[in-house]
Amino acid sequence: MAIEWTEELATGVTIIDDQHKELFRRINALLEACSRGKGKEEIARVIQFLEDYVISHFSEEEERMQQSSYPAYAEHKAQHEEFKRNFAEVKQLFETNGPAVFVVIKTNHVVIDWLKAHIKRIDRAFGAFLQAAGPAGAQKA
Numbered sequence: 016m017a018i019e020w021t022e023e024l025a026t027g028v029t030i031i032d033d034q035h036k037e038l039f040r041r042i043n044a045l046l047e048a049c050s051r052g053k054g055k056e057e058i059a060r061v062i063q064f065l066e067d068y069v070i071s072h073f074s075e076e077e078e079r080m081q082q083s084s085y086p087a088y089a090e091h092k093a094q095h096e097e098f099k100r101n102f103a104e105v106k107q108l109f110e111t112n113g114p115a116v117f118v119v120i121k122t123n124h125v126v127i128d129w130l131k132a133h134i135k136r137i138d139r140a141f142g143a144f145l146q147a148a149g150p151a152g153a154q155k156a
């Protein structure tokens with residue numbers, strides 16, 4: 016049930032790919048804490064860790080988009096905002112219910128499926144844009 020980073024998720028921008036891999040590691044830490052039946056407190060700690068990482072990762076991507084005058088910035092940022100709202104909802108469910116099965120299923124759907132789809136389509140488009148901007152553009156990222 017772990018989320019796995021594969022080449023088809025590569026944006027071609029090393030720092031973004033590295034952050035995605037780290038993000039996946041943190042999601043897996045959450046899933047593992049759930050499957051080991053960790054208590055609410057431990058789960059809350061892992062979730063907070065993940066939320067902080069998501070927020071700083073999104074900000075970094077958004078900064079790079081602004082620096083490179085990326086034309087699809089608004090659409091991309093709107094997706095990040097949508098994810099943050101969904102994540103807040105999942106966090107709330109964990110706080111109320113602990114790692115109940117339906118909460119883990121919802122996490123799989125709104126966190127894992129969403130992220131994979133976002134990276135494949137939206138982040139990869141940005142990666143391609145940066146690479147088309149030449150080595151200077153990609154390097155800045």
Ligand SMILES: [Fe+2]
Nearest residue numbers: 076133137138
């Ligand atoms: Fe993104």
